[in-house]
Amino acid sequence: MAHDDLRSFLAAIQSTGDLVDIDDEVDWDQELAGIGRLGCERGAPSFRFNNIKDYPGWRIMCNPIATWRRMAVAFGLPADSPVPKLYETYAVREQQLVPPVKVKTGACKEVVIPGDRVDLFDLPVPMVHEGDGGRYLGTWDLVVSKDAKSDWVNWGMYRFMVHNERLLTGFPRPTSHLGKMLLDGYVPEGRPMPIAIAIGCDPLSHLAAAATFRIAGNEADLAGGLRQAPVELVKCETSELYVPASAEMVIEAEVYPDRVNQEGPYGEYPGYRSGEMGNAICARVTAITHRRDPILTLDTTGFMDSSATSTSISGAIAIQRRLEANGVPVRAVYIPPEGGVHLAIVSVRKGGAETARKVVDVLTVRRALISKVIVVDDDVDVFNMAAVLHAFATKCHPARGMHLTTYVGRANTLTPAYTQEERVSRSGASVAFDATWPPDWAADATPVRATLDSMYSPEIQRRVLERWKALGL
Numbered sequence: 323m324a325h326d327d328l329r330s331f332l333a334a335i336q337s338t339g340d341l342v343d344i345d346d347e348v349d350w351d352q353e354l355a356g357i358g359r360l361g362c363e364r365g366a367p368s369f370r371f372n373n374i375k376d377y378p379g380w381r382i383m384c385n386p387i388a389t390w391r392r393m394a395v396a397f398g399l400p401a402d403s404p405v406p407k408l409y410e411t412y413a414v415r416e417q418q419l420v421p422p423v424k425v426k427t428g429a430c431k432e433v434v435i436p437g438d439r440v441d442l443f444d445l446p447v448p449m450v451h452e453g454d455g456g457r458y459l460g461t462w463d464l465v466v467s468k469d470a471k472s473d474w475v476n477w478g479m480y481r482f483m484v485h486n487e488r489l490l491t492g493f494p495r496p497t498s499h500l501g502k503m504l505l506d507g508y509v510p511e512g513r514p515m516p517i518a519i520a521i522g523c524d525p526l527s528h529l530a531a532a533a534t535f536r537i538a539g540n541e542a543d544l545a546g547g548l549r550q551a552p553v554e555l556v557k558c559e560t561s562e563l564y565v566p567a568s569a570e571m572v573i574e575a576e577v578y579p580d581r582v583n584q585e586g587p588y589g590e591y592p593g594y595r596s597g598e599m600g601n602a603i604c605a606r607v608t609a610i611t612h613r614r615d616p617i618l619t620l621d622t623t624g625f626m627d628s629s630a631t632s633t634s635i636s637g638a639i640a641i642q643r644r645l646e647a648n649g650v651p652v653r654a655v656y657i658p659p660e661g662g663v664h665l666a667i668v669s670v671r672k673g674g675a676e677t678a679r680k681v682v683d684v685l686t687v688r689r690a691l692i693s694k695v696i697v698v699d700d701d702v703d704v705f706n707m708a709a710v711l712h713a714f715a716t717k718c719h720p721a722r723g724m725h726l727t728t729y730v731g732r733a734n735t736l737t738p739a740y741t742q743e744e745r746v747s748r749s750g751a752s753v754a755f756d757a758t759w760p761p762d763w764a765a766d767a768t769p770v771r772a773t774l775d776s777m778y779s780p781e782i783q784r785r786v787l788e789r790w791k792a793l794g795l
């Protein structure tokens with residue numbers, strides 16, 4: 323069963339051994355996040371920090387679904403469920419949208435702080451990495467915004483940095499739906515855009531916020547589908563927006579239509595700090611509401627963080643659907659978390675140069691977030707990186723196997739390999755490595771893989787496997 327709020331999820335991961343309480347004092351200045359960072363790098367349990375220096379009574383938990391085990395528990399599945407099962411669960415549930423329901427009040431309203439009494443430094447906002455531009459409050463959040471001209475409500479996950487007592491600066495990319503709503507709807511009218519930053523909702527609502535979802539699609543419906551139960555929403559105090567009622571905290575704010583402020587740099591999801599401080603959207607907090615004893619959430623962003631797992635699933639399935647819609651004979655797609663969401667593995671029923679070229683073209687036509695794709699034949703399990711690496715190393719022709727495309731204006735500026743100039747002009751490149759056999763090679767001219775399942779008769783395979791079993795291996 324999916325979880326109604328962060329707390330029931332925490333109880334579940336505690337019972338599976340995937341949450342550790344830390345009661346000794348930790349410093350909000352890098353020490354707390356450093357522990358979470360090492361946790362990501364070592365695939366450790368999540369941590370709940372119960373004693374934060376300078377902030378008695380406050381609690382923070384980190385990296386809610388940064389491991390496949392915690393992701394499985396979030397879906398209501400056994401913690402040791404295999405990754406393909408998690409992908410399959412997401413793919414099925416995302417097709418069954420469930421609209422949210424509105425309720426009168428909720429736990430997130432237990433304490434209401436009006437805008438004129440807000441001081442963001444009253445909150446235990448962590449300094450996540452050395453070299454960050456400031457302290458980050460929104461790292462694992464759910465940001466609600468509404469289109470100026472329609473009923474479209476967007477949920478996204480965008481980072482927010484404390485600029486001063488009442489101002490936040492944030493980094494929704496211009497290509498993000500929040501960025502699009504702001505630039506297309508509110509900026510031309512010179513109107514402030516209301517947003518609500520919800521922190522500590524049920525894990526699948528956050529997964530939905532971070533998912534690649536269609537323009538004009540409401541991620542609240544997707545969250546309901548993933549949860550297999552509607553999300554309960556409650557109205558904000560200072561705007562017409564609705565937020566998950568069970569959130570630990572909600573920061574209501576207005577984005578200025580005519581003002582930017584400095585934000586970043588930040589240790590980023592590809593696993594590097596690679597940007598500079600730059601201009602970003604600026605939001606004035608209009609109210610904060612929270613539970614009486616809130617537990618804040620933190621993504622200790624970097625190598626193998628929560629975006630590595632969450633975007634692995636939602637991104638790969640979005641890629642699969644896009645390739646299918648464009649006639650690519652795709653069988654499966656995997657985004658390995660170790661690749662910092664810069665690498666996708668695509669298996670196809672019919673390989674060759676034409677297919678590889680089409681894959682890279684389709685994936686870069688609008689937003690180009692993935693810069694490298696390995697295309698493999700469908701006898702290669704995309705989730706088995708040993709098999710993928712073997713195919714890549716042996717089947718990709720060093721001269722003819724690369725299919726490159728370059729673009730300007732839509733590159734992912736967080737790609738660490740890009741120069742500062744490329745980031746500014748948003749120019750970049752994507753490449754598909756064709757690790758498939760050319761379809762015009764005759765069967766007897768195509769190398770046969772020297773593995774049990776390829777080079778031996780079914781009869782020998784059967785006998786070997788029986789013997790294997792008898793040996794208790």
Ligand SMILES: Cc1cc2nc3c(=O)[nH]c(=O)nc-3n(C[C@H](O)[C@H](O)[C@H](O)COP(=O)(O)O)c2cc1C
Binds near residue numbers: 476494497499628629
């Ligand atoms: C932990 C985490 C942090 C993220 N931070 C940002 C961010 O600061 N800016 C951004 O544009 N996207 C960020 N993303 C990616 C977006 O959440 C993702 O692209 C999502 O699809 C955005 O919603 P949208 O497509 O409705 O704009 C983050 C994702 C995760 C998992």
